[in-house]
Amino acid sequence: MKKRLVITGMGAITPIGIGVDTYWNNLISGVCGIDRITRFDTSDLPVQIAAEIKDFDPKEYMSTKLVREMDLFQQYAFAAADEALSQSGLQAEENTDRLGIVMGTAMNGVATIAGTQAELSTGRTKKVSPRFVPKILGNLAPAQFSIAKGIHGPSYTLNTACSSGGDALAMAATIISSGQADAMVVMGGESILCPLVIGSLAQAKALSKNNDHPKEACRPFDADRDGFIMGEGGGALILEDLEHALKRGADIIAELAGYANTSDGYHVTSPDPSAKKAVSCMRLALDMAEMTPDQIGYINAHGTSTPVGDPIETRAIKEVFGDTIPPVSSTKGATGHLMGAGGITETIACIQAIRAGILPPTLGYQTPDPQCDLDYIPNEARKAEINAAMSNALGFGGQNSSIIVKRYTK
Numbered sequence: 009m010k011k012r013l014v015i016t017g018m019g020a021i022t023p024i025g026i027g028v029d030t031y032w033n034n035l036i037s038g039v040c041g042i043d044r045i046t047r048f049d050t051s052d053l054p055v056q057i058a059a060e061i062k063d064f065d066p067k068e069y070m071s072t073k074l075v076r077e078m079d080l081f082q083q084y085a086f087a088a089a090d091e092a093l094s095q096s097g098l099q100a101e102e103n104t105d106r107l108g109i110v111m112g113t114a115m116n117g118v119a120t121i122a123g124t125q126a127e128l129s130t131g132r133t134k135k136v137s138p139r140f141v142p143k144i145l146g147n148l149a150p151a152q153f154s155i156a157k158g159i160h161g162p163s164y165t166l167n168t169a170c171s172s173g174g175d176a177l178a179m180a181a182t183i184i185s186s187g188q189a190d191a192m193v194v195m196g197g198e199s200i201l202c203p204l205v206i207g208s209l210a211q212a213k214a215l216s217k218n219n220d221h222p223k224e225a226c227r228p229f230d231a232d233r234d235g236f237i238m239g240e241g242g243g244a245l246i247l248e249d250l251e252h253a254l255k256r257g258a259d260i261i262a263e264l265a266g267y268a269n270t271s272d273g274y275h276v277t278s279p280d281p282s283a284k285k286a287v288s289c290m291r292l293a294l295d296m297a298e299m300t301p302d303q304i305g306y307i308n309a310h311g312t313s314t315p316v317g318d319p320i321e322t323r324a325i326k327e328v329f330g331d332t333i334p335p336v337s338s339t340k341g342a343t344g345h346l347m348g349a350g351g352i353t354e355t356i357a358c359i360q361a362i363r364a365g366i367l368p369p370t371l372g373y374q375t376p377d378p379q380c381d382l383d384y385i386p387n388e389a390r391k392a393e394i395n396a397a398m399s400n401a402l403g404f405g406g407q408n409s410s411i412i413v414k415r416y417t418k
Contacts (some may be wrong), residue, residue, distance in 0.1 A: 173351025
């Protein structure tokens with residue numbers, strides 16, 4: 009990387025807490041945000057549990073007009089970006105043409121699409137709101153944020169399934185490195201909880217059906233895992249060119265050391281059992297960071313709690329890190345799978361692990377699996393002084409994303 013890139017702001021809207029501090033404190037305290045779904049009737053659904061956002065008041069972050077105009081996934085991304093921009097101290101109006109946005113989301117406004125069609129089909133309504141189309145578009149979250157804050161630099165929205173958040177950060181880094189911007193707002197948002205999506209993923213046998221024990225349903229790397237748990241939320245980071253950050257006297261939180269993206273080219277839903285391209289992705293990120301595997305002190309794994317995916321990711325980590333495998337955890341046991349927002353909130357977990365000297369746990373891990381035989385930091389956070397961490401995100405379509413952050417030093 010020709011330019012050194014640093015992170016100066018973070019924001020998080022998660023099922024275990026609103027705001028980065030609450031999210032992090034609950035994460036390392038072992039709080040689980042998975043419970044029975046309250047947003048709609050699930051009595052006829054095979055899956056009745058998820059990680060819903062609680063205690064979120066959008067009016068703390070945006071006008072009443074914007075609340076009416078924006079879908080939940082957009083509100084979550086907007087609120088997270090607002091927190092991140094505020095922490096960074098970056099004045100948007102002073103950097104308007106050199107400040108841009110990249111948004112990551114997997115499924116845009118699918119819940120609103122499904123709900124609107126259901127109302128039409130059942131005759132509950134005969135008209136579609138003029139707000140419908142703006143609510144379902146992924147790029148309207150960054151568009152609304154740019155309008156509200158006066159941001160006029162590059163703006164992109166990525167849909168790369170579960171790796172969207174990590175890829176958004178990589179895209180933002182590429183834009184700054186190419187000279188098109190000095191700073192970027194990286195935001196992700198997801199809210200796909202609806203019968204339509206639950207029905208499809210349940211039919212694909214991707215979701216846990218442990219409805220009677222929601223707090224134990226997500227078991228990354230555990231022998232008894234039976235699928236992932238849907239979550240929702242938003243995450244954001246402010247990424248800057250180091251010189252720009254220093255010039256304005258910013259408080260630098262961490263440094264983005266490396267990133268990579270690869271494609272399995274294997275199957276639309278299953279990762280490649282050989283894990284070849286997941287391995288390549290991690291190695292490319294290490295190469296960009298000019299780091300060796302033994303310099304990584306912690307890995308925040310994709311670890312969704314699926315029978316197929318967890319052993320493949322374990323195999324990939326073992327091949328890359330050999331005899332120097334660091335502690336690994338999946339924070340999805342606490343938050344569920346945040347899809348497009350997850351790559352960002354999990355990168356925040358890596359940053360906080362470096363800053364606090366605490367590694368977040370893998371909740372729900374009870375029974376070892378011979379195919380998943382790493383140190384997964386089971387159930388309780390662990391003190392450990394580390395200088396660098398890796399975040400992996402692996403999405404449908406064979407999308408692989410690896411992000412490396414490290415402690416900032418002058």
